[in-house]
Amino acid sequence: xxxxxxxxxxxxxxxxxxxxxxxxxxxxxxxxxxxxxxxxxxxxxxxxxxxxxxxxxxxxxxxxxxxxxxxxxxxxxxxxxxxxxxxxxxxxxxxxxxxxxxxxxxxxxxxxxxxxxxxxxxxxxxxxxxxxxxxxxxxxxxxxxxxxxxxxxxxxxxxxxxxxxxxxxxxxxxxxxxxxxxxxxxxxxxxxxxxxxxxxxxxxxxxxxxxxxxxxxxxxxxxxxxxxxxxxxxxxxxxxxxxxxxxxxxxxxxxxxxxxxxxxxxxxxxxxxxxxxxxxxxxxxxxxxxxxxxxxxxxxxxxxxxxxxxxxxxxxxxxxxx
Numbered sequence: 001x002x003x004x005x006x007x008x009x010x011x012x013x014x015x016x017x018x019x020x021x022x023x024x025x026x027x028x029x030x031x032x033x034x035x036x037x038x039x040x041x042x043x044x045x046x047x048x049x050x051x052x053x054x055x056x057x058x059x060x061x062x063x064x065x066x067x068x069x070x071x072x073x074x075x076x077x078x079x080x081x082x083x084x085x086x087x088x089x090x091x092x093x094x095x096x097x098x099x100x101x102x103x104x105x106x107x108x109x110x111x112x113x114x115x116x117x118x119x120x121x122x123x124x125x126x127x128x129x130x131x132x133x134x135x136x137x138x139x140x141x142x143x144x145x146x147x148x149x150x151x152x153x154x155x156x157x158x159x160x161x162x163x164x165x166x167x168x169x170x171x172x173x174x175x176x177x178x179x180x181x182x183x184x185x186x187x188x189x190x191x192x193x194x195x196x197x198x199x200x201x202x203x204x205x206x207x208x209x210x211x212x213x214x215x216x217x218x219x220x221x222x223x224x225x226x227x228x229x230x231x232x233x234x235x236x237x238x239x240x241x242x243x244x245x246x247x248x249x250x251x252x253x254x255x256x257x258x259x260x261x262x263x264x265x266x267x268x269x270x271x272x273x274x275x276x277x278x279x280x281x282x283x284x285x286x287x288x289x290x291x292x293x294x295x296x297x298x299x300x301x302x303x304x305x306x307x308x309x310x311x312x313x314x315x316x317x318x319x320x321x322x
Contacts, residue, residue, distance in 0.1 A: 003242045005152070005190040010159040017059040017157060020092065022048055026168045026302070030272055036288055040301050043165060043175075046277050046308030050112075052233075053161055053184055053306050054085035054148070060157030061146045062089045070095050075143040077101070077131035079180070079233040080109040081280075081307050082148035087118035098143060100134040102126050104232070112309065126227055128237045149183030150240035159187030165302060166195055174200040174301035176284035176293075179212045179254065180234040182243025184306065189250035200298065203247065203254040204287045206262070206279075209235040213254045215244045230259045231279035233307060255293055261286040269305070278310040 025044045029036060045053045062074065073096030076086050083099040090097035097118040101109065102125060114120050123133045138145040147154055161184070165172055175192065177185045189201045205213055206229035215221045215238070223238040239247075247254075257265075265282035268289070269275045284303040287293045295301045 001241060001245070003245045005155055005159060005187065005246060007191065007194050009152075009156045010163060010187070010191045013056075013060045013153075013156040014160040014163055016063050017056060017160065020049070020059045020063075020089070021055050023164060024048055026165070036285070037295055037301065039299060040288075040295070040303060041169065042273065042275075043161075043302050043304045044275065045161065046275060046281050046305045050081070050084045050088045051307060051309040052081040052085065053158060054082045055089065056160050057148075057151075057154035057157035057183060057187075058082070058085040058089040058146065060160075061151065061153045062093055062095065064153060065144060069144045072142045072144065073097060074146050075100070075134055075138045075141070076146045076148060077127060077134040078148055079127050079235060080105060080112070081233050081309055083113045083118070083120075084109075084116070084309065086146055087113045087116035090118060091116040098134075098137065100130040100137070102130050102232075109309070126237060127235060128223070149181030149186075149236075150242050152242075155183050155187040155190075155242065155246070157187070158184045159191040161304070162188035162191030163195075166192065169300055169302065171300040172196065172199055172302060174202070174295050174298040176202045176204055176287060176301070176303045178234060178280050178283040178304070178306050179203045179205045180280065181236045182212050182239040182247055185212075185251060186243040186246035190246050193250040201251050202287070202293065203251050204283045205254060205256050206231045206234050206283065207256045207258045210254075210256050211236055212239050212244070212247060213256065215239050216248060216254065220244070229279075231262060231283060233278065233280045233309075234283065255287050257283055257286040257290055261290050265289055266310070275305065275308065276310055277305055277308040281305045281307040
């Protein structure tokens with residue numbers, strides 16, 4: 001089955017969500033070091049409401065619910081960022097919300113979500129387990145399940161980030177995007193390539209959770225035998241048919257990075273850019289620092305810093321000890 005995402009859908013999503021999300025900064029690298037290409041810019045989506053790009057897809061879903069659906073409320077499963085965005089969006093619009101998280105979700109993640117009044121339920125060892133239970137819960141209660149990546153409205157909402165980049169940097173010629181379930185890269189790549197076909201789009205996955213590359217290599221969605229990474233917001237066992245199809249059509253390549261490399265990139269972003277980010281947010285910088293990704297031929301490349309929901313207390317020591 002082929003999945004389409006038109007520019008009109010993304011443009012309509014952008015207009016719809018504009019009052020509820022931030023236009024995040026696009027910044028040049030600080031002129032302090034020469035360890036990354038000087039022409040690289042950072043898109044700081046970690047400064048988005050609730051700390052990640054997820055608010056875009058969430059609001060594009062919530063703002064299209066019927067009155068009856070709003071009354072019943074919404075439910076989802078999340079590694080953390082989608083759950084926080086949905087909890088905030090539901091609070092902002094006055095809807096009840098239930099968020100399922102894996103058992104290993106940190107106390108900080110739980111607190112961020114609960115702060116917006118959502119019910120938090122832990123279930124299973126990974127996102128996929130929480131997702132299955134949340135879908136069953138939705139069937140039992142009539143709540144609307146808001147999928148974090150496998151939904152047309154979610155992908156269109158994430159695609160608004162691609163249009164925003166092109167507005168801010170019309171000469172964009174390369175963008176690095178982290179991959180979890182694939183909703184972000186699918187939406188952004190579709191929006192960018194339909195506008196500027198020459199732009200090089202590179203996906204970045206954790207070595208221990210490379211579910212998109214696994215699917216691309218096989219030509220179909222297949223669950224990973226196991227998931228093992230500190231980047232828990234990039235760790236579904238499988239992507240979806242929708243995100244795989246759009247990735248195959250619009251993404252040029254996928255590279256992987258290890259946990260140690262992501263920790264190093266987190267440290268670099270804090271020391272050099274004053275940005276405290278989670279492992280997922282640092283993955284694109286890790287890919288450049290690892291040396292296997294050459295962007296030197298590009299005049300206006302961008303690294304998307306997708307999320308910043310890291311607990312401040314002992315952040316580096318806690319990740320390093322895993």
